[in-house]
Amino acid sequence: MAQHGWVTQTQNPARTADAWWRDAVIYQIYPRSFADADGDGVGDLPGITSRLRHVADLGVDAVWLSPFYTSPMADAGYDVADYRDVDPLFGTLADADALIAEAGRLGLRVIVDLVPNHTSDEHVWFREALAAGPGSPERARYLFRDGRGPDGSEPPNNWRSVFGGPGWTRVTEPDGRPGQWYLHLFDVKQPDLDWTNPQVRAEFLDVLRFWLDRGVAGFRVDVAHGLVKAEGLPDWAGEHGLLDGTVAPMWDQDGVHEIYRTWRQVLDEYPGERVLVAESWAPTPERLADYVRPDEMHTAFNFDFLETHWIAADLRESITRSLAATAAVGAPTTWVLSNHDVVRHPTRLALPQVGRRPNGIKATDPQPDEALGLRRGRAATLLMLALPGSAYLYQGEELGLPEHTTLPDEARQDPTFFRHNGEVAGRDGCRVPLPWAADEPAMGFNKTGATWLPQPESYRRYAVDRQRGVPGSTLEMYRAALRLRKELRLGRGDLSWVDDASDETVSFVTETPGGSVAVVTNLGREPVKAPAGEVLLSSGELEDGQVPTDVTVWVRQ
Structure with missing residues (x-):
């Protein structure tokens, strides 16, 4: 690899600031599907508490819990009927307190989901x-x-x-x-709130304090870009204006920022660097950066990166533009590859890398190459975890779990499937209960064998007990990557691109407080020469000093 032509990005703001969230790795828990203590087939808070050691052993800094509030479950809990209580499906407030306490004992902070754009129609x-x-x-x-x-x-x-x-x-x-x-910008049972109303604003300030008083580290804010609508609610000829460079009248209105400034003031009253995380599908990285200005939110998911195809030039452009946009406001970039709303990245990256990603995959759709997807998924993960800033992991990705792409239609529960008359698969395929033990009932999800969504047989080979301690397994790769990321302080580094002879690699060097690390991801068809130095970690086997196709390598220089 040619060692010339450096193009240095703006200095990573995280390098000179000590706040934990600037380079944190946070693990998303989807409560329905993580672990089920009472055996009813739906995950719950006691189940999560019983499995927190697994998360802590990965080496992450915090967990984010998707909603567990009182809800009729029209949209899996994102239709909230009571923001100050736990739905009996998941447990009790005492169970939430116990979970927060056990997480703290294990060195994990807890971030909870907040859903302010809409309530349940049963609120x-x-x-x-x-x-x-x-x-x-x-x-x-x-x-x-x-x-x-x-x-x-x-x-x-x-x-x-x-x-x-x-x-x-x-x-x-x-x-x-x-x-x-x-x-209702979402389900008919999710009426949108009017955020010009002072009662609405006061209510959510009180909800923030309720959970901060219980010890949460902060909030992931659902549909953060949707609270304010354009005055007069004008017609809109386009689609939803997500990540396409346009500002639609129902999204990303400038008025949302004043709301988050008031929220930030509340969080700043509390010790321990409490955080706000924006789920904002802003149309450009520059508009996304507006959410993380110094007096607003702390971080925002980088969906531009998530949506980028497995194409070297596109990835380099997304990374470059994202780092520049957030650096301009003194914030870190927050990287993510998978979550509860998108096709899992080991499957998504095996699809044709053209056009928009599908909203789920049905059994009647062309089926992706599982081995190719896992190989690319592992490479993408090592690329992401080497980047400056913070990162989010979605439960099960540390196992390399693919999307459930053959889920029977009769098992589906996502309202997206029903509102599209079954023509769109929806998000159930990424929400299937986790496999903990290959040969136990429900693959260790519980002791009864009941699951709210069926698990595919293929999940047995991905189970935690089949990977723990196995050299080269995806689980052990994640653990090694997270350990090295923390030791080398990769999230605090300054990234410099390498002017590589190949246009089919993503090649950069990160100068960190822990030293210099070269990273190469090969997206081309031919192997490329690995950088000189000590190989720290790779997503696949190197071949005679060459980085094969769809492999990422970290090298200490």
């Missing part, structure tokens, strides 16, 4: 809104509007639901007549 506020009628203070907490047309029978605008179908539903008024419409 007391929405029930009051339906009962109170048009023009009432109760309705003013939500986005109720009169319909268009002489009899109000047409929706107030043409907005669509992210899950498919119209974004508006008409209600029956207390007197029995057809009445106003309410906005």
